[in-house]
Amino acid sequence: MRFMTSLRFIDAVAREKSIRKAAEKLAITSTALNRRILQIEDEIGQPLFERLASGVRLNTAGELFVQHIRTQQADLARVQSQIADLSGIRRGHVRVASGAETLRHFLPDVIARYRSEHNAVTFDISRQHGEAAEAALASLETDLALIFEPIRRSDFQTIATTRQAVYCCMAETHELASFDTIRLHHLLDIPVILPTIHSGIRQLLNVGLMRRNMQLATMLETDSQEFTQNYLLNERVIGFQIPIGLPQNMANGQPENGLIARPIDSADVPQGKLHIGHLRGRVLPVAAAKFMDLMITELGERFPKDLDQ
Amino acid sequence: MRFMTSLRFIDAVAREKSIRKAAEKLAITSTALNRRILQIEDEIGQPLFERLASGVRLNTAGELFVQHIRTQQADLARVQSQIADLSGIRRGHVRVASGAETLRHFLPDVIARYRSEHNAVTFDISRQHGEAAEAALASLETDLALIFEPIRRSDFQTIATTRQAVYCCMAETHELASFDTIRLHHLLDIPVILPTIHSGIRQLLNVGLMRRNMQLATMLETDSQEFTQNYLLNERVIGFQIPIGLPQNMANGQPENGLIARPIDSADVPQGKLHIGHLRGRVLPVAAAKFMDLMITELGERFPKDLDQ
DNA sequence: GCAAGTGGTGCAAAAAACGCATCGCTATTA
DNA sequence: TAATAGCGATGCGTTTTTTGCACCACTTGC
Numbered sequence: 001m002r003f004m005t006s007l008r009f010i011d012a013v014a015r016e017k018s019i020r021k022a023a024e025k026l027a028i029t030s031t032a033l034n035r036r037i038l039q040i041e042d043e044i045g046q047p048l049f050e051r052l053a054s055g056v057r058l059n060t061a062g063e064l065f066v067q068h069i070r071t072q073q074a075d076l077a078r079v080q081s082q083i084a085d086l087s088g089i090r091r092g093h094v095r096v097a098s099g100a101e102t103l104r105h106f107l108p109d110v111i112a113r114y115r116s117e118h119n120a121v122t123f124d125i126s127r128q129h130g131e132a133a134e135a136a137l138a139s140l141e142t143d144l145a146l147i148f149e150p151i152r153r154s155d156f157q158t159i160a161t162t163r164q165a166v167y168c169c170m171a172e173t174h175e176l177a178s179f180d181t182i183r184l185h186h187l188l189d190i191p192v193i194l195p196t197i198h199s200g201i202r203q204l205l206n207v208g209l210m211r212r213n214m215q216l217a218t219m220l221e222t223d224s225q226e227f228t229q230n231y232l233l234n235e236r237v238i239g240f241q242i243p244i245g246l247p248q249n250m251a252n253g254q255p256e257n258g259l260i261a262r263p264i265d266s267a268d269v270p271q272g273k274l275h276i277g278h279l280r281g282r283v284l285p286v287a288a289a290k291f292m293d294l295m296i297t298e299l300g301e302r303f304p305k306d307l308d309q
Numbered sequence: 310m311r312f313m314t315s316l317r318f319i320d321a322v323a324r325e326k327s328i329r330k331a332a333e334k335l336a337i338t339s340t341a342l343n344r345r346i347l348q349i350e351d352e353i354g355q356p357l358f359e360r361l362a363s364g365v366r367l368n369t370a371g372e373l374f375v376q377h378i379r380t381q382q383a384d385l386a387r388v389q390s391q392i393a394d395l396s397g398i399r400r401g402h403v404r405v406a407s408g409a410e411t412l413r414h415f416l417p418d419v420i421a422r423y424r425s426e427h428n429a430v431t432f433d434i435s436r437q438h439g440e441a442a443e444a445a446l447a448s449l450e451t452d453l454a455l456i457f458e459p460i461r462r463s464d465f466q467t468i469a470t471t472r473q474a475v476y477c478c479m480a481e482t483h484e485l486a487s488f489d490t491i492r493l494h495h496l497l498d499i500p501v502i503l504p505t506i507h508s509g510i511r512q513l514l515n516v517g518l519m520r521r522n523m524q525l526a527t528m529l530e531t532d533s534q535e536f537t538q539n540y541l542l543n544e545r546v547i548g549f550q551i552p553i554g555l556p557q558n559m560a561n562g563q564p565e566n567g568l569i570a571r572p573i574d575s576a577d578v579p580q581g582k583l584h585i586g587h588l589r590g591r592v593l594p595v596a597a598a599k600f601m602d603l604m605i606t607e608l609g610e611r612f613p614k615d616l617d618q
Numbered sequence: 619g620c621a622a623g624t625g626g627t628g629c630a631a632a633a634a635a636c637g638c639a640t641c642g643c644t645a646t647t648a
Numbered sequence: 649t650a651a652t653a654g655c656g657a658t659g660c661g662t663t664t665t666t667t668g669c670a671c672c673a674c675t676t677g678c
Contacts, residue, residue, distance in 0.1 A: 001352055003315045019625065032667050034625065043310055046392060053624060053675040061392040068388040072381055079377040083355060083370040328656065341636050343656065360656060362644040 007069045014066045018055035074140040081285030090118040092287030097133035098146040101245040121287045129198035137279040143288040149200035149272035157280040160296045161273040163306040164242040165263045172255040184268040191219040191237045208269035316378045323375045327364035379449040390594030399427040401596030406442035407455040410554040430596045438507035446588040452597040458509035458581035466589040469605045470582040472615040473551040474572045481564040493577040500528040500546045517578035
């Protein structure tokens with residue numbers, strides 16, 4: 001899109017906060033980039049950047065203008081997507097921001113299912129905790145977000161939610177594997193691996209622990225699910241997960257690969273909601289909108305009783 | 310705005326339905342314009358226009374793209390307006406579509422009042438009946454519309470209304486000038502000048518006449534208020550107007566320049582509403598938003614009892 | 619006080635846009 | 649049916665714009 005070039009350049013400079021750095025990324029010389037910016041500023045009638053010794057920074061006018069550029073880019077993408085949709089083949093690009101929970105099973109499954117019908121559509125999946133995902137929606141860096149509790153910003157528009165209880169994961173030989181439901185007091189003195197405070201799971205656990213004035217024997221804190229799952233096989237520790245992050249068999253209580261999952265009683269730790277949504281007021285590109293529909297369908301199939309639309 | 314050139318050109322071709330005609334308006338050769346369009350179509354990956362022997366016409370993709378261009382232009386205007394507003398001087402351009410009623414006294418007064426404070430703001434005032442004004446809002450050719458009954462489209466967002474009774478205008482020597490309020494049956498066999506069917510006044514009159522199963526002695530039908538006002542001095546005919554279209558003295562029942570106005574009893578002809586509004590969902594440029602505020606203020610001063618917000 | 623950054627500028631080369639002349643096509647008109 | 653007028657598309661030489669190089673003026677950090 002030739003007519004977008006100058007605008008893309010300004011966006012890049014705003015992100016890099018430096019003309020020379022942006023020029024390098026854009027594979028042109030800093031002088032050409034500099035002059036494009038001066039030209040736009042001249043046309044606007046006011047500077048968009050403050051010049052600092054260490055680079056540049058958007059001024060108020062620049063903030064307004066860059067916001068315009070980003071909404072404009074997003075709208076152009078939507079229009080292109082709709083136009084591509086006219087010609088039969090669904091073409092397009094979908095950007096999803098999500099917490100780690102959905103990355104292992106849910107998103108791969110849904111994307112495979114979607115691409116089996118529309119293989120011209122491409123994806124960007126970025127792993128981000130809730131707050132960052134909401135910011136990415138607002139700056140139009142992503143189209144859709146999956147956020148597991150809590151929703152912070154009012155400009156996040158939830159399209160569907162599904163209730164998810166917190167599960168304990170452990171080796172199938174673990175002493176707690178014999179319970180159908182885990183109570184918090186069962187976990188006293190049992191070493192646990194906790195997700196970091198950015199995770200909704202951790203925040204729900206904290207609510208339950210505060211209520212009971214309890215503390216867990218935290219042996220390790222990590223954002224890595226891969227680490228947690230693998231470590232559980234080596235030691236008699238407990239990890240935490242929500243059903244959507246588990247293989248379907250494990251979510252149903254059966255063991256898999258030596259691991260087993262058991263829900264925590266919802267009287268001890270409240271259930272949370274996984275939100276699927278987008279930026280309020282945005283019209284999504286066709287591909288993104290259809291992909292969201294499919295995610296909701298898939299959620300309905302996996303958790304028929306717990307889906308809210 | 311150099312980066313908008315290609316987009317403006319496409320918009321122009323879409324409006325003219327001809328590359329050569331658009332080129333003439335844009336003061337370039339048809340060949341240059343033709344190549345810009347081919348280039349954009351190439352970048353989009355699909356044609357935007359159907360080529361006919363008599364010119365070009367937007368195809369479906371083109372409709373989508375041109376709609377994008379227009380919203381983009383409107384949003385850019387808003388951003389420019391906000392940026393200009395940052396530097397203290399309010400600068401900008403306001404486009405108003407209105408029926409004839411407000412053109413004689415109300416709009417000139419309000420614009421003069423506005424420009425006495427913000428003389429860098431410029432205006433486009435286009436006279437259009439309700440339906441066309443709503444279409445102009447939807448295609449982003451105008452920012453604000455003043456429409457006197459009825460509102461047809463659901464994407465028109467009313468911000469304020471004021472009730473307006475239909476008045477009879479006549480020479481002050483006219484036999485009906487002695488009544489404080491005119492009843493429809495007074496008008497039997499008295500020659501009248503009617504506004505055309507596009508006018509809200511005409512439509513309200515029709516409602517009253519239908520109810521009473523009456524017909525007026527229509528001597529002439531015209532959209533021109535200038536004609537009507539001047540003709541009333543020459544013959545014993547009646548014209549129709551709403552208060553906002555009258556000098557304030559006449560609206561208060563006093564004669565002016567040999568003419569006088571008397572309201573029709575609202576039991577005979579229902580009162581109508583003058584709507585001030587814009588396209589639903591649009592964020593107006595600063596100048597337009599402030600101008601709308603001032604119009605509403607002015608309405609409140611002129612018709613303190615009849616304003617709804 | 620020097621080195622390593624930054625954004626800005628003069629000038630020549632490269633690239634893009636433009637205007638002219640002309641083609642091929644279609645609908646209208648004689 | 650043949651001539652004509654109007655349309656968009658294209659080849660080519662010219663003009664305008666954009667780019668890259670070399671360099672300046674300036675600030676920051678050591």
